[in-house]
Amino acid sequence: MTDMSEIKKEIVIARLRVMASNRRIAVGDRGSFSRDQLIKEVEADTDIGKMMVEIQMAFLKAVKDGKMYAAIT
Amino acid sequence: MPKALLVTRPNHDEITNYLSAWCKKSVDFARSRGMTVIDLDGNKATRAQFESYNSSVAPSFIIFNGHGSSEAVTGHNNLPIVSTDSNVGQLKSRIIYSISCSSAAGLGRGSIAAGAISYIGYLKPFWFIYDKNSATRPLQDVEAKVFFEHSELFINLLIKGHTINDAYGRAKKNLEANYAKALSSDGGESDAAALLLWDLTHFDAQGDLNASI
Numbered sequence: 001m002t003d004m005s006e007i008k009k010e011i012v013i014a015r016l017r018v019m020a021s022n023r024r025i026a027v028g029d030r031g032s033f034s035r036d037q038l039i040k041e042v043e044a045d046t047d048i049g050k051m052m053v054e055i056q057m058a059f060l061k062a063v064k065d066g067k068m069y070a071a072i073t
Numbered sequence: 074m075p076k077a078l079l080v081t082r083p084n085h086d087e088i089t090n091y092l093s094a095w096c097k098k099s100v101d102f103a104r105s106r107g108m109t110v111i112d113l114d115g116n117k118a119t120r121a122q123f124e125s126y127n128s129s130v131a132p133s134f135i136i137f138n139g140h141g142s143s144e145a146v147t148g149h150n151n152l153p154i155v156s157t158d159s160n161v162g163q164l165k166s167r168i169i170y171s172i173s174c175s176s177a178a179g180l181g182r183g184s185i186a187a188g189a190i191s192y193i194g195y196l197k198p199f200w201f202i203y204d205k206n207s208a209t210r211p212l213q214d215v216e217a218k219v220f221f222e223h224s225e226l227f228i229n230l231l232i233k234g235h236t237i238n239d240a241y242g243r244a245k246k247n248l249e250a251n252y253a254k255a256l257s258s259d260g261g262e263s264d265a266a267a268l269l270l271w272d273l274t275h276f277d278a279q280g281d282l283n284a285s286i
Contacts, residue, residue, distance in 0.1 A: 015263070015264065016264070019264045022204050022205055022206055023202050023203070023204060023205070023216060023264070024202070024203055024204075024205050024208075025200060025201075025202055025264075025268070026087070026088045026091070026200065026201050026202070026203060027174070027198050027199075027200050028088070028140050028141065028173070028174030028175075028198050028199065029088075029140035029141075029147070029151055029174070030198075031086075031088070032087060032088060032203070034205075051198065055200070055267050055268065055271045056267050058267075058270065058271065058274070059263070059266065059267035059270050059271075062270055
Protein backbone atom coordinates (compact mmCIF):
# COMPACT_ATOMS: atom_id res chain seq x y z
CA MET A 1 0.00 0.00 0.00
CA THR A 2 1.33 3.44 -0.90
CA ASP A 3 1.76 5.73 2.07
CA MET A 4 -0.30 8.95 1.84
CA SER A 5 2.72 11.03 2.80
CA GLU A 6 4.64 9.57 -0.14
CA ILE A 7 1.80 10.52 -2.49
CA LYS A 8 1.83 14.07 -1.14
CA LYS A 9 5.59 14.27 -1.63
CA GLU A 10 5.22 13.11 -5.23
CA ILE A 11 2.59 15.77 -5.89
CA VAL A 12 4.75 18.50 -4.37
CA ILE A 13 7.87 17.39 -6.25
CA ALA A 14 5.89 17.40 -9.50
CA ARG A 15 4.80 20.97 -8.79
CA LEU A 16 8.32 22.06 -7.89
CA ARG A 17 9.73 20.59 -11.10
CA VAL A 18 7.85 23.21 -13.15
CA MET A 19 9.19 26.11 -11.09
CA ALA A 20 11.32 28.54 -13.13
CA SER A 21 15.03 27.87 -12.68
CA ASN A 22 15.87 31.52 -11.96
CA ARG A 23 13.66 31.53 -8.88
CA ARG A 24 14.89 31.02 -5.36
CA ILE A 25 12.60 30.41 -2.41
CA ALA A 26 13.65 32.09 0.82
CA VAL A 27 12.68 31.04 4.30
CA GLY A 28 14.12 32.89 7.27
CA ASP A 29 17.39 31.81 8.72
CA ARG A 30 17.17 28.48 6.92
CA GLY A 31 18.38 30.24 3.78
CA SER A 32 17.19 30.21 0.21
CA PHE A 33 16.68 27.27 -2.06
CA SER A 34 16.72 26.59 -5.76
CA ARG A 35 14.13 24.35 -7.36
CA ASP A 36 16.47 21.35 -7.30
CA GLN A 37 17.53 21.95 -3.72
CA LEU A 38 13.91 22.12 -2.60
CA ILE A 39 13.12 18.87 -4.36
CA LYS A 40 15.98 17.24 -2.46
CA GLU A 41 14.66 18.67 0.81
CA VAL A 42 11.24 17.16 0.12
CA GLU A 43 12.71 13.81 -0.93
CA ALA A 44 14.86 13.69 2.22
CA ASP A 45 11.97 14.61 4.53
CA THR A 46 13.87 17.48 6.13
CA ASP A 47 12.10 20.16 8.15
CA ILE A 48 12.13 22.46 5.13
CA GLY A 49 10.84 19.67 2.91
CA LYS A 50 8.03 18.88 5.32
CA MET A 51 7.07 22.54 5.51
CA MET A 52 7.04 22.81 1.73
CA VAL A 53 4.68 19.82 1.59
CA GLU A 54 2.46 21.50 4.20
CA ILE A 55 2.43 24.77 2.21
CA GLN A 56 1.67 23.13 -1.12
CA MET A 57 -1.02 20.85 0.28
CA ALA A 58 -2.67 23.79 2.08
CA PHE A 59 -2.68 25.64 -1.25
CA LEU A 60 -4.17 22.70 -3.15
CA LYS A 61 -6.83 22.30 -0.46
CA ALA A 62 -7.67 26.01 -0.72
CA VAL A 63 -8.04 25.62 -4.48
CA LYS A 64 -10.21 22.55 -4.01
CA ASP A 65 -12.37 24.34 -1.44
CA GLY A 66 -12.84 27.33 -3.71
CA LYS A 67 -10.79 29.83 -1.73
CA MET A 68 -9.08 30.80 -4.96
CA TYR A 69 -12.38 32.00 -6.35
CA ALA A 70 -13.12 34.06 -3.25
CA ALA A 71 -9.82 35.87 -3.70
CA ILE A 72 -10.25 36.48 -7.40
CA THR A 73 -13.85 37.64 -7.35
CA MET B 74 7.54 66.28 20.10
CA PRO B 75 7.68 64.28 16.85
CA LYS B 76 6.76 60.64 16.98
CA ALA B 77 9.71 58.27 16.87
CA LEU B 78 10.30 55.11 14.88
CA LEU B 79 13.02 52.60 15.71
CA VAL B 80 13.98 50.17 12.93
CA THR B 81 16.42 47.27 12.82
CA ARG B 82 17.67 46.38 9.33
CA PRO B 83 20.46 43.80 9.34
CA ASN B 84 21.73 42.91 5.89
CA HIS B 85 24.35 40.22 6.38
CA ASP B 86 22.88 37.73 3.92
CA GLU B 87 20.70 37.67 0.81
CA ILE B 88 17.43 37.32 2.73
CA THR B 89 18.07 40.13 5.20
CA ASN B 90 19.30 42.25 2.29
CA TYR B 91 15.85 41.96 0.71
CA LEU B 92 14.06 42.78 3.98
CA SER B 93 16.39 45.71 4.58
CA ALA B 94 16.03 47.18 1.10
CA TRP B 95 12.25 47.02 1.14
CA CYS B 96 12.00 48.57 4.60
CA LYS B 97 14.38 51.40 3.65
CA LYS B 98 11.58 52.83 1.52
CA SER B 99 9.42 53.18 4.64
CA VAL B 100 12.32 54.63 6.62
CA ASP B 101 12.60 57.36 4.00
CA PHE B 102 8.83 57.84 4.03
CA ALA B 103 8.79 58.25 7.83
CA ARG B 104 11.52 60.88 7.62
CA SER B 105 9.61 62.73 4.90
CA ARG B 106 6.64 62.85 7.28
CA GLY B 107 8.75 64.47 10.00
CA MET B 108 9.15 61.44 12.24
CA THR B 109 12.28 60.92 14.29
CA VAL B 110 13.80 57.74 12.86
CA ILE B 111 16.46 55.61 14.51
CA ASP B 112 17.63 53.32 11.73
CA LEU B 113 19.81 50.51 13.06
CA ASP B 114 20.99 49.15 9.74
CA GLY B 115 23.71 46.61 8.98
CA ASN B 116 26.03 45.88 11.89
CA LYS B 117 24.25 48.48 14.05
CA ALA B 118 21.32 46.05 14.39
CA THR B 119 22.38 44.69 17.79
CA ARG B 120 20.68 44.16 21.12
CA ALA B 121 22.88 46.76 22.83
CA GLN B 122 22.07 49.48 20.28
CA PHE B 123 18.39 48.56 20.28
CA GLU B 124 18.09 48.72 24.06
CA SER B 125 20.05 51.95 24.27
CA TYR B 126 17.91 53.81 21.72
CA ASN B 127 14.69 52.19 22.90
CA SER B 128 15.31 53.57 26.39
CA SER B 129 16.54 57.01 25.38
CA VAL B 130 14.14 57.77 22.49
CA ALA B 131 11.05 55.81 23.65
CA PRO B 132 9.76 55.18 20.11
CA SER B 133 6.05 54.68 19.66
CA PHE B 134 6.70 52.27 16.78
CA ILE B 135 9.35 49.57 16.39
CA ILE B 136 10.00 47.60 13.20
CA PHE B 137 12.17 44.50 13.32
CA ASN B 138 13.53 43.11 10.07
CA GLY B 139 15.54 39.93 10.32
CA HIS B 140 15.50 36.30 11.08
CA GLY B 141 13.47 34.98 13.93
CA SER B 142 11.91 32.13 15.77
CA SER B 143 8.73 31.85 17.77
CA GLU B 144 10.47 33.37 20.78
CA ALA B 145 12.97 35.87 19.36
CA VAL B 146 13.95 38.24 16.58
CA THR B 147 17.56 38.61 15.59
CA GLY B 148 19.77 41.27 14.12
CA HIS B 149 23.27 41.42 12.66
CA ASN B 150 24.77 37.95 12.22
CA ASN B 151 21.59 36.36 13.60
CA LEU B 152 22.29 37.43 17.18
CA PRO B 153 19.11 37.95 19.26
CA ILE B 154 17.86 41.50 19.69
CA VAL B 155 14.80 40.72 21.76
CA SER B 156 13.47 37.45 23.11
CA THR B 157 10.69 36.24 25.32
CA ASP B 158 12.97 34.90 28.03
CA SER B 159 15.37 37.83 28.35
CA ASN B 160 14.28 41.37 27.44
CA VAL B 161 10.67 41.25 26.27
CA GLY B 162 9.97 44.06 28.76
CA GLN B 163 11.70 46.39 26.27
CA LEU B 164 8.51 46.20 24.19
CA LYS B 165 6.24 47.63 26.89
CA SER B 166 4.05 50.50 25.63
CA ARG B 167 5.25 49.99 22.06
CA ILE B 168 3.60 49.08 18.77
CA ILE B 169 5.76 46.45 17.07
CA TYR B 170 5.85 45.11 13.55
CA SER B 171 8.22 42.22 12.97
CA ILE B 172 9.07 41.03 9.47
CA SER B 173 10.63 37.81 10.62
CA CYS B 174 9.77 34.17 10.85
CA SER B 175 7.29 32.96 13.46
CA SER B 176 7.88 35.64 16.11
CA ALA B 177 4.19 36.54 16.46
CA ALA B 178 3.60 33.11 17.96
CA GLY B 179 5.62 33.34 21.17
CA LEU B 180 7.32 36.72 21.31
CA GLY B 181 4.16 38.45 20.12
CA ARG B 182 2.06 36.95 22.87
CA GLY B 183 4.83 37.46 25.40
CA SER B 184 5.15 41.13 24.45
CA ILE B 185 1.43 41.75 24.91
CA ALA B 186 1.61 40.07 28.31
CA ALA B 187 4.55 42.36 29.12
CA GLY B 188 2.58 45.49 28.26
CA ALA B 189 3.15 46.08 24.54
CA ILE B 190 0.28 47.90 22.87
CA SER B 191 0.22 45.71 19.79
CA TYR B 192 2.39 43.15 18.01
CA ILE B 193 2.01 42.45 14.31
CA GLY B 194 4.00 39.73 12.63
CA TYR B 195 3.94 36.19 11.32
CA LEU B 196 2.90 33.08 13.23
CA LYS B 197 4.96 30.74 11.03
CA PRO B 198 8.03 31.20 8.83
CA PHE B 199 7.74 34.05 6.32
CA TRP B 200 8.47 32.77 2.82
CA PHE B 201 9.17 34.69 -0.34
CA ILE B 202 10.42 34.12 -3.85
CA TYR B 203 13.15 36.13 -5.50
CA ASP B 204 14.95 36.11 -8.81
CA LYS B 205 18.57 35.14 -8.31
CA ASN B 206 19.47 37.37 -11.25
CA SER B 207 18.07 40.38 -9.37
CA ALA B 208 19.50 39.58 -5.95
CA THR B 209 21.78 42.61 -5.94
CA ARG B 210 18.83 44.89 -6.81
CA PRO B 211 16.00 43.79 -4.48
CA LEU B 212 13.72 46.71 -5.28
CA GLN B 213 13.81 45.90 -9.00
CA ASP B 214 12.93 42.23 -8.40
CA VAL B 215 9.37 41.72 -9.65
CA GLU B 216 9.30 38.16 -8.27
CA ALA B 217 9.87 39.48 -4.75
CA LYS B 218 7.72 42.58 -5.01
CA VAL B 219 4.43 40.77 -4.45
CA PHE B 220 5.71 39.45 -1.11
CA PHE B 221 6.74 42.85 0.26
CA GLU B 222 4.11 45.29 -0.99
CA HIS B 223 1.68 44.56 1.85
CA SER B 224 4.41 45.14 4.39
CA GLU B 225 5.33 48.54 2.97
CA LEU B 226 1.65 49.48 2.79
CA PHE B 227 1.06 48.44 6.41
CA ILE B 228 3.99 50.47 7.71
CA ASN B 229 3.20 53.54 5.65
CA LEU B 230 -0.45 53.57 6.72
CA LEU B 231 0.61 53.47 10.36
CA ILE B 232 3.04 56.32 9.72
CA LYS B 233 0.16 58.30 8.20
CA GLY B 234 -1.81 57.83 11.42
CA HIS B 235 -4.19 55.02 10.52
CA THR B 236 -5.22 52.58 13.22
CA ILE B 237 -3.58 49.18 13.33
CA ASN B 238 -6.90 47.58 12.47
CA ASP B 239 -7.27 49.66 9.31
CA ALA B 240 -3.64 49.26 8.20
CA TYR B 241 -3.68 45.53 8.93
CA GLY B 242 -6.95 45.03 7.04
CA ARG B 243 -5.68 46.92 4.00
CA ALA B 244 -2.36 45.09 4.05
CA LYS B 245 -4.21 41.77 4.09
CA LYS B 246 -6.32 42.93 1.15
CA ASN B 247 -3.12 43.74 -0.72
CA LEU B 248 -1.75 40.24 -0.03
CA GLU B 249 -5.05 38.74 -1.17
CA ALA B 250 -4.92 40.78 -4.37
CA ASN B 251 -1.40 39.58 -5.11
CA TYR B 252 -2.50 36.01 -4.38
CA ALA B 253 -5.39 36.42 -6.81
CA LYS B 254 -3.07 37.87 -9.47
CA ALA B 255 -0.68 34.94 -9.06
CA LEU B 256 -3.58 32.50 -9.40
CA SER B 257 -4.97 34.12 -12.49
CA SER B 258 -1.62 34.58 -14.23
CA ASP B 259 -0.96 32.70 -17.43
CA GLY B 260 2.59 31.98 -16.32
CA GLY B 261 3.81 29.40 -13.80
CA GLU B 262 2.80 31.51 -10.81
CA SER B 263 1.13 28.91 -8.64
CA ASP B 264 4.33 28.44 -6.64
CA ALA B 265 4.13 32.14 -5.77
CA ALA B 266 0.42 31.76 -5.03
CA ALA B 267 1.05 28.91 -2.60
CA LEU B 268 3.58 30.97 -0.64
CA LEU B 269 1.44 34.12 -0.72
CA LEU B 270 -1.47 32.13 0.71
CA TRP B 271 0.84 30.83 3.45
CA ASP B 272 2.06 34.33 4.38
CA LEU B 273 -1.48 35.67 4.25
CA THR B 274 -2.75 32.89 6.52
CA HIS B 275 -0.06 33.54 9.12
CA PHE B 276 0.04 37.35 9.07
CA ASP B 277 -1.20 38.20 12.55
CA ALA B 278 -2.06 41.20 14.70
CA GLN B 279 -2.41 41.08 18.47
CA GLY B 280 -3.19 43.54 21.24
CA ASP B 281 -5.07 46.82 20.91
CA LEU B 282 -5.89 47.05 17.21
CA ASN B 283 -7.65 50.39 17.64
CA ALA B 284 -4.36 52.00 18.56
CA SER B 285 -2.29 54.17 16.25
CA ILE B 286 1.29 55.39 16.58
